[in-house]
Amino acid sequence: MKRNGMAIIKSPLxxxxxxxxxxxxKMVFLKIQRxxxxxxxxxxxxxxxICHVGKLMVSPKYQNKGIGTALLLHVxxxxxxxxxxxxxTGHRSGKNLHLYKKLGYAVSENxxxxxxxxxxxxxxxxxx
Numbered sequence: 001m002k003r004n005g006m007a008i009i010k011s012p013l014x015x016x017x018x019x020x021x022x023x024x025x026k027m028v029f030l031k032i033q034r035x036x037x038x039x040x041x042x043x044x045x046x047x048x049x050i051c052h053v054g055k056l057m058v059s060p061k062y063q064n065k066g067i068g069t070a071l072l073l074h075v076x077x078x079x080x081x082x083x084x085x086x087x088x089t090g091h092r093s094g095k096n097l098h099l100y101k102k103l104g105y106a107v108s109e110n111x112x113x114x115x116x117x118x119x120x121x122x123x124x125x126x127x128x
Contacts, residue, residue, distance in 0.1 A: 027054075028078055032067055042071040044079065051079040053087040056096070068099055076126075084125050091118040 023043070032040040040058040044051050053075055058067045076085060087105065089096040097120060105122035112118045 028075070030071055030074055030078075032071065034062070040067040040071055042075055044075045046079055046082055049083040051075065051082045051085045053085055056087070063095070069103065072099070072103060076124075080126075080128055082126055084123050086121065086123045088119050088121045091120050093120075097122075 027043045027045040029043045030041065031038050037059075039062045040056075042053065042056045044053045046052070053072065056068055056071060058071075079085070085105070086108070087100065089100070091110070100122050103124070105124040107120055108123040109121040110118050111121065
């Protein structure tokens with residue numbers, strides 16, 4: 001959803017089944033499982049020669065074991081011809097910001113969405 005040319009982040013609690021169905025048609029979903037349990041996942045899609053990465057999640061029990069890194073790097077290999085990769089996170093997400101910067105993402109924009117929340121947008125140029 002966009003308003004005044006800016007993407008609006010839709011709360012997970014406000015998403016409809018149609019929203020979810022559209023995501024499955026448009027995006028690539030990757031997961032890592034341990035036995036029958038999903039311990040990490042990520043989703044991404046390409047638009048206008050940019051890979052938009054979202055919802056990188058790793059179960060707290062499995063964090064700091066390279067799972068987030070593996071998922072993000074796999075997304076990059078899944079979209080090998082894009083110009084760049086872009087993602088965003090909250091300004092208080094120190095571990096996320098550390099991971100993204102470690103993997104070559106640089107802050108491209110900070111956008112205050114409320115008095116207590118600033119979204120940090122990051123971009124990584126594709127060197128291929």
